[in-house]
Amino acid sequence: SFPPDVVPQAPEDPLFGLMRAYKADPSPNKVDLGIGAYRDDNGKPWVLSVVRKADEILRNDPEANHEYLPIAGLASLTGKAAELLLGPSAPAISEKRVASVQTISGTGAVHLGALFLAKFYKIDGVHRTVYLSNPTWANHHQIFTNVGLPIATYPYFDKETKGLDFEGMKRALADAPAGSIILLHACAHNPTGVDPSPEQWREIAALMKEKKHFPFFDTAYQGFASGDLDRDAGSIRLFVEQGVELVIAQSFAKNFGLYGERAGCFHFVAAPSSDAAEITSRVASQLAILQRSEISNPPIYGARIASIVLNDQALFAEWQENLRTMSGRIIAMRQALRSKLEELGTPGKWNHITDQIGMFSFTGLTEAQVLKLRSDFHIYMTKNGRISMAGLNTRNVEYVAKAIDKVVR
Numbered sequence: 130s131f132p133p134d135v136v137p138q139a140p141e142d143p144l145f146g147l148m149r150a151y152k153a154d155p156s157p158n159k160v161d162l163g164i165g166a167y168r169d170d171n172g173k174p175w176v177l178s179v180v181r182k183a184d185e186i187l188r189n190d191p192e193a194n195h196e197y198l199p200i201a202g203l204a205s206l207t208g209k210a211a212e213l214l215l216g217p218s219a220p221a222i223s224e225k226r227v228a229s230v231q232t233i234s235g236t237g238a239v240h241l242g243a244l245f246l247a248k249f250y251k252i253d254g255v256h257r258t259v260y261l262s263n264p265t266w267a268n269h270h271q272i273f274t275n276v277g278l279p280i281a282t283y284p285y286f287d288k289e290t291k292g293l294d295f296e297g298m299k300r301a302l303a304d305a306p307a308g309s310i311i312l313l314h315a316c317a318h319n320p321t322g323v324d325p326s327p328e329q330w331r332e333i334a335a336l337m338k339e340k341k342h343f344p345f346f347d348t349a350y351q352g353f354a355s356g357d358l359d360r361d362a363g364s365i366r367l368f369v370e371q372g373v374e375l376v377i378a379q380s381f382a383k384n385f386g387l388y389g390e391r392a393g394c395f396h397f398v399a400a401p402s403s404d405a406a407e408i409t410s411r412v413a414s415q416l417a418i419l420q421r422s423e424i425s426n427p428p429i430y431g432a433r434i435a436s437i438v439l440n441d442q443a444l445f446a447e448w449q450e451n452l453r454t455m456s457g458r459i460i461a462m463r464q465a466l467r468s469k470l471e472e473l474g475t476p477g478k479w480n481h482i483t484d485q486i487g488m489f490s491f492t493g494l495t496e497a498q499v500l501k502l503r504s505d506f507h508i509y510m511t512k513n514g515r516i517s518m519a520g521l522n523t524r525n526v527e528y529v530a531k532a533i534d535k536v537v538r
């Protein structure tokens with residue numbers, strides 16, 4: 130049996146606990162700013178118009194069945210997914226330096242990458258530490274720890290400016306032992322909404338190249354952040370153009386609204402060299418073995434939907450339009466929240482609400498203020514003061530601004 134000192138009761142996942150509390154709240158004014166999923170202006174989940182069309186195509190496809198996908202997943206998806214990240218004419222792709230595997234969304238991609246590095250990435254027989262931004266998506270800590278990799282953090286969020294602690298980050302990267310694994314959010318950093326500028330990315334890439342650090346990109350919001358797929362992949366492309374070897378965990382949960390369908394990919398990109406294609410082929414063969422033991426074959430439905438869209442020009446254009454709809458609404462809500470707080474004269478500065486980008490904002494609200502918003506105003510957010518911008522809409526943004534104003538005073 131498993132006594133409590135061996136298997137203690139684990140705490141509930143804070144985010145799912147928050148969701149439960151929100152659901153149970155009978156108040157008609159309640160606002161959910163916890164969940165990291167897009168909502169339309171009526172506060173409802175949104176099935177992208179392009180996803181509806183792809184679903185229709187799939188349903189009318191007489192060839193479609195429920196057979197297993199290959200171990201590496203749907204090739205018509207993984208190839209396009211790599212192009213989406215690196216650009217369709219990227220030399221890394223034409224030189225066969227990219228190994229791509231379809232995964233269980235972004236989480237599965239981070240996990241597969243972590244597992245691969247735990248098994249194969251050692252220097253003088255010793256694992257390198259994975260450096261995570263402080264803060265980061267909480268699951269990063271668990272995923273890398275579960276595969277036995279040591280983890281550490283690098284400074285990221287500056288509490289004063291509510292922007293990037295660039296000096297602290299650079300210092301930590303410079304101090305980390307050569308060859309450390311550095312986890313980077315490609316865009317729309319979760320939970321802070323703070324991204325380095327293109328100029329800062331260039332400095333980070335140069336510093337990491339000099340230190341021979343290993344970049345591990347997590348990209349869960351491409352196209353969802355700025356509305357521009359190329360722009361949101363800028364950080365990754367910059368590193369690839371520098372000729373460094375890296376890996377990428379890619380999620381299609383947010384940008385396709387395919388959350389529960391678990392569509393994503395993991396990519397290994399080799400540095401340019403005469404044996405790069407051969408290295409890539411060996412890596413791909415080992416990824417296939419890991420995948421086989423973990424999930425055997427990735428799920429088919431979401432992969433097909435994404436593949437249909439990525440392989441059709443007209444649907445791709447519609448997807449870009451859908452991305453602009455989602456990112457545009459979120460950017461508009463950032464502007465609305467900031468201007469309402471400024472109109473109210475709420476103490477403090479609120480420029481960070483519009484400086485930050487993507488699904489989340491780190492408001493700077495304290496835990497006490499967060500709890501007061503929940504108990505007195507039925508507004509739900511995580512205790513670290515992170516709000517999901519997607520939970521705001523034209524009907525509740527003023528209510529939220531007024532509530533924040535009251536708890537801050």
Ligand code: PMP
Binds near residue numbers: 234393
């Ligand atoms: N990484 C980050 C930074 C995320 O924010 C998320 C989504 N919350 C993911 C990975 C993975 O999400 P999913 O497994 O749903 O694709």
